[in-house]
Amino acid sequence: MRKRLLASLLTTCMVGTMLAGCGSGSAGSTSADTTAAQTEAKTEAKTEAAATTGGETEAAGDSIVTEPTELVFIFADGDEGAKASMNEIVKRFNEAHPDITVKIQPGNGGAYSEFLKTKESVGEFPDVMEMRDTPIYVRAKMLSPLPDDIVSMFKSTVEFDGETYTAPLAGENTQGMIYNKTYFDENGFTEPKTYDEFLELCQKIKDKGDMAPIVIGGQDIWHLGFLYYKVYNDQVMSTDPDFIKHCYEGTKDFTDPAIVATFEELQKIFQYAQDGWVSTPDAQITTFLVSDMAAMMYSGTHMFSQIESADPSFETGWFAIPSPDGKTRLVGGGGAGGLAISAESAKDPNKKAAAEEFIRFYYTPENYKVYCDLLNAIPSTVETPDLDASPVMMKVIEATNTADDLSVMWNGRIGKNELPPDFRNFMYKTTIEVIQGQRDIPSACDELNKTWQVSMQSFNPVTNPQ
Amino acid sequence: MVRKKKPGIDFVSLGFIAPAFLFFTLFIIVPTIASVYYSFTSWDGLNPVIHFVGLANYKEIFTSARFGNALTNTMILTVFISILENALALILALLVDHVKWGKNFFRSAFYVPVLISGIVSGFIWKIMYNYNFGSINSILTSIGLGEYRQDWLGNPKLALIMVGVVLIWKGAGYYMIIYLASLQSVPTDVVEAAAIDGASPWQRFKAITLPLISGAFTINFTLSLINGLKVFDQISVMTDGGPGFTTETIVYLLYKVGFNEGRQGFGTAVGIVLLFIILILNAIQQSVLKRREVQL
Numbered sequence: 001m002r003k004r005l006l007a008s009l010l011t012t013c014m015v016g017t018m019l020a021g022c023g024s025g026s027a028g029s030t031s032a033d034t035t036a037a038q039t040e041a042k043t044e045a046k047t048e049a050a051a052t053t054g055g056e057t058e059a060a061g062d063s064i065v066t067e068p069t070e071l072v073f074i075f076a077d078g079d080e081g082a083k084a085s086m087n088e089i090v091k092r093f094n095e096a097h098p099d100i101t102v103k104i105q106p107g108n109g110g111a112y113s114e115f116l117k118t119k120e121s122v123g124e125f126p127d128v129m130e131m132r133d134t135p136i137y138v139r140a141k142m143l144s145p146l147p148d149d150i151v152s153m154f155k156s157t158v159e160f161d162g163e164t165y166t167a168p169l170a171g172e173n174t175q176g177m178i179y180n181k182t183y184f185d186e187n188g189f190t191e192p193k194t195y196d197e198f199l200e201l202c203q204k205i206k207d208k209g210d211m212a213p214i215v216i217g218g219q220d221i222w223h224l225g226f227l228y229y230k231v232y233n234d235q236v237m238s239t240d241p242d243f244i245k246h247c248y249e250g251t252k253d254f255t256d257p258a259i260v261a262t263f264e265e266l267q268k269i270f271q272y273a274q275d276g277w278v279s280t281p282d283a284q285i286t287t288f289l290v291s292d293m294a295a296m297m298y299s300g301t302h303m304f305s306q307i308e309s310a311d312p313s314f315e316t317g318w319f320a321i322p323s324p325d326g327k328t329r330l331v332g333g334g335g336a337g338g339l340a341i342s343a344e345s346a347k348d349p350n351k352k353a354a355a356e357e358f359i360r361f362y363y364t365p366e367n368y369k370v371y372c373d374l375l376n377a378i379p380s381t382v383e384t385p386d387l388d389a390s391p392v393m394m395k396v397i398e399a400t401n402t403a404d405d406l407s408v409m410w411n412g413r414i415g416k417n418e419l420p421p422d423f424r425n426f427m428y429k430t431t432i433e434v435i436q437g438q439r440d441i442p443s444a445c446d447e448l449n450k451t452w453q454v455s456m457q458s459f460n461p462v463t464n465p466q
Numbered sequence: 467m468v469r470k471k472k473p474g475i476d477f478v479s480l481g482f483i484a485p486a487f488l489f490f491t492l493f494i495i496v497p498t499i500a501s502v503y504y505s506f507t508s509w510d511g512l513n514p515v516i517h518f519v520g521l522a523n524y525k526e527i528f529t530s531a532r533f534g535n536a537l538t539n540t541m542i543l544t545v546f547i548s549i550l551e552n553a554l555a556l557i558l559a560l561l562v563d564h565v566k567w568g569k570n571f572f573r574s575a576f577y578v579p580v581l582i583s584g585i586v587s588g589f590i591w592k593i594m595y596n597y598n599f600g601s602i603n604s605i606l607t608s609i610g611l612g613e614y615r616q617d618w619l620g621n622p623k624l625a626l627i628m629v630g631v632v633l634i635w636k637g638a639g640y641y642m643i644i645y646l647a648s649l650q651s652v653p654t655d656v657v658e659a660a661a662i663d664g665a666s667p668w669q670r671f672k673a674i675t676l677p678l679i680s681g682a683f684t685i686n687f688t689l690s691l692i693n694g695l696k697v698f699d700q701i702s703v704m705t706d707g708g709p710g711f712t713t714e715t716i717v718y719l720l721y722k723v724g725f726n727e728g729r730q731g732f733g734t735a736v737g738i739v740l741l742f743i744i745l746i747l748n749a750i751q752q753s754v755l756k757r758r759e760v761q762l
Contacts, residue, residue: 218620221706276597278620278709284599293598421510422727433710438622447531454526458508458729 063099064357065350070101071358074119075130076112081374089367093358100354102128128355131166131340134158135414138165144346147356153363154380156406158336158414166338167359170377172408173300174332174396175226178307180295181317183211189295191319195234198321202272205295212274215294217282221428227269227298228262228431229331229409234323235262237407245416247452248462254448263434263441265324270435278432286310300331301396305376318392320399330399332378332406336414416462420455505735510728523735533736535711536719537743539626543715544694546630547637551690552683554634555641562642563649573646577639584636584699591632592704595619619705622712629713632700637693641686648682649675684755691751695744716740 073090077083090102105126107115112132119125125142137143138160145163155171157164177198184190187208192198205213217223236243236258246252274280274294286303288294290311297303298321307316323329339359346352361367369385371377378397379385389397400406411424430448433439439447505523509516527533562572579587594601595618603615618628652675660670698717701707707714707722714722716736724733 219706219708221708274598276617276620279595279597279617280620284596288598420727421729422722425722425726429708429710432708433622436622436709438710438712450531454530455727457522458510 064097064353065099067350068099068101069350069354070103071127071345071351071354072105072124073102073128073358074105074107074116074126076132077107082371085371085374088370089362092367093361096361097354097357100357102358125342125344127342127345127351128358129340129342130169130338132337134166134336134338134340135160135418137340142343144341144343144352144355146341146359150356150359150363153360153382155332155382156380157338158408160414166336166340167363168335168338168380170372170375171380171400172331172335172378172406172412173302174330174378174400175230175298175300176318176320176330176396176399177214177296177298178289178303179297179317179319180289180292181315183292183295184317191317193322194326195322195324199268202269206272211292212288212294213272213296214269214274215280215285215288215297216270216273216277217280217285218273218278218432219280220282221425221432223282223285223299224428224431225409225411225424226300228266228428230298230321230329231262231265231269232410233329233331233405233407234325235259235265237410238323238325238327238329238405241407242417244410244413244419245462248416248456248460253445254452255442255445259445259448260441263431263444266431267435278436290314301376301378301393304390304393316392318395320403327404328399328402329405329407330403331409332400332403335408335412338380418461420452420459423451423455426451501734501737504731505738507731508729509731519731523732524739526732527735527739532711532714533716533719536714536716539713540695540697540715540717543626543630543633543697544691546627547633547694547697548687548690550630551634551637552641552686554638555686556645558638558642559645559649562646573643576642579636580639582636585703587632587636588700588703591628591635591700592619595628595704620709622709625705625709625712629697629700629704632704633694633697636700637690641690644682644686645679648679652678680755684752687751687755688748691747692744695740695747716743 073086075082075086077086087104090104093102094100107130112130116125116129116131116133120142131137131143134143143165145165146167150167151157151164154168157168158166189201189204192201202213205211216227236256239258240246240252243252243256243258247254270277274288280288282299285294285297285299286306287310289297290307304316307314320328320330339362341352341355341359345355362371363381365381365383365385368379368381369387372379372385373388376389376393378400379387384397387394387397411419413419427448430439430444434441434444504516506518506520507516508519508522558576562569562576565572582590593599597603597615597617597620600618602618606612606614616624619625657670657674660674665673696717697715698721701713701715701718702721705713707718717740720733720736720740723729723736
């Protein structure tokens with residue numbers, strides 16, 4: 001009897017605990033909902049205020065909607081700069097358009113892609129959103145194409161079968177050689193004007209022996225991808241921009257002389273990397289630069305703020321590595337990500353008009369400047385806002401404006417040049433094997449071909465466009 | 467008087483069994499059966515349309531150089547850690563068993579690494595192994611052995627061994643506890659009788675202690691074999707399978723192809739092959755070690 005009583009008590013406790021667990025979960029979601037509701041309430045309050053202050057705008061201009069329209073807008077709000085700028089621009093839009101209300105819903109910045117997929121799966125796909133996995137959603141026909149007047153606002157956009165679905169939030173992260181200007185000045189080193197001069201400069205620093213010529217964070221293979229793409233761009237893209245497409249078609253493969261040349265050039269450059277580059281994470285490369293352990297790093301503009309935080313007195317220089325043919329090829333322009341409009345939302349003429357107007361408004365120079373300044377982003381628009389950027393940042397922007405060629409990273413391309421999933425990583429790991437001497441170039445090319453053939457069985461946008 | 471059990475459903479027992487049964491069925495049995503099905507498909511993990519490809523995934527496994535490399539790495543790592551982890555655990559257990567004072571302190575101290583998660587231990591050792599800022603190279607430099615500094619995780623000849631060292635460091639304490647429990651169950655009268663008969667400490671260990679703790683050997687070797695075949699956390703944190711593919715194991719390959727490359731079908735086929743590898747190796751090991759077990 002006593003045992004049975006004990007058993008009943010334990011069962012009751014267990015069920016109670018499970019229910020408490022459920023309760024806690026729902027409390028959590030209630031809390032999240034409350035936060036969302038609060039955000040919406042705040043936005044609404046701002047809208048009401050805007051209606052009061054910006055009433056003249058509504059009275060003065062013709063409305064683009066026939067009835068009050070509400071748009072739900074979601075973006076990756078993990079970054080404080082992104083959060084502040086998006087809120088400011090939405091506030092301005094709501095003030096200027098009293099008959100349209102853009103409501104921000106909190107997005108999960110840390111796992112934004114999963115967050116958006118969850119929203120879609122529960123039937124809460126937003127009207128306007130920051131889109132990152134554009135090809136997947138375009139294939140699923142969930143995005144609405146943007147009109148020509150919006151597309152023409154940008155230096156470059158990414159097309160899917162002749163249609164553009166995203167307004168790039170910023171230009172691609174332009175990479176270049178970030179260097180220690182003080183060290184260069186003290187030793188009489190100057191920015192190289194040709195590719196050979198660049199290699200000579202590396203050799204001079206190496207011969208001097210007081211620091212490594214280049215710091216490379218090879219443990220994070222995406223970082224290694226910066227230099228890889230520089231060389232791939234010079235050797236492969238310069239001769240055949242559709243190399244990947246031709247590989248899908250079977251007219252080219254990875255034993256191509258351009259791929260061999262890519263490996264050879266990378267071997268040349270990597271001899272100037274610091275000792276231990278394979279196990280150095282990207283997070284440590286700033287330390288190398290500001291601690292006089294390396295003279296240069298090849299990375300994107302996002303490093304400027306990190307360098308300044310690590311050592312405010314550090315004098316940063318920047319140059320684009322010239323290509324062997326004398327041209328300047330840079331990563332830049334708009335990528336496949338950006339602001340997008342839901343196809344479902346676009347079925348409602350008012351929502352479609354309101355969403356398009358919001359995107360136009362967002363990219364007007366005075367509004368877009370808020371985003372670019374707060375995120376140290378390179379503007380993707382033709383009409384560049386008047387930025388409060390540092391001199392070195394302005395130099396990068398100038399370089400993207402005068403470069404002979406701007407392109408997105410090879411793994412950011414879409415359509416018939418879209419890479420199979422993770423082939424990028426396979427290439428980078430194979431590159432490490434080649435540079436470390438674990439594998440010779442012909443063997444690397446053969447292995448790439450084998451992997452490519454396997455990848456093509458499940459992903460081939462040329463023969464099986466989805 | 468023996469009370470007969472009343473016929474009918476015992477709801478209390480069922481109430482206790484149900485949560486574990488449901489959990490095990492939903493999270494172990496169903497996914498395992500589903501994995502067998504998916505291993506015959508080219509499913510990408512997202513698309514609702516699933517294509518049946520027959521034995522294509524298995525054919526690829528047995529012809530793929532990458533799988534061969536992962537299998538080799540897994541076997542090297544498993545053998546390396548199974549032997550050294552057990553050797554170290556036995557030495558630690560013997561030390562703790564014979565130490566006159568601070569027995570509890572040493573037992574706890576050797577067990578602490580077991581309590582640290584695989585991810586955290588991976589990060590700690592990754593920092594220690596760092597070529598430029600790591601403590602190992604710093605110590606070598608400070609004691610005048612700077613020429614022996616290594617890129618511990620960047621050198622393809624060393625990376626797998628260095629991962630193995632971390633696994634041994636982390637796992638030895640757990641096996642030590644099992645050996646220690648087994649050592650403490652060895653009857654002292656038998657050992658004392660052997661000592662009176664003039665047996666040396668080594669002879670007593672070899673002829674009495676070792677056969678009597680062979681059950682612990684069977685358990686520990688089985689566990690370290692399975693753990694070696696399943697190693698994931700440390701590789702994910704410390705090397706990401708690199709440099710190149712030097713430390714890519716079967717489980718890591720499974721994860722990479724399944725979740726990063728969008729080839730769940732192939733990934734699950736790798737998982738099924740791994741399951742059979744574990745079963746076969748475990749059966750061999752059990753049959754060899756069981757024969758050596760002695761009971762008083």
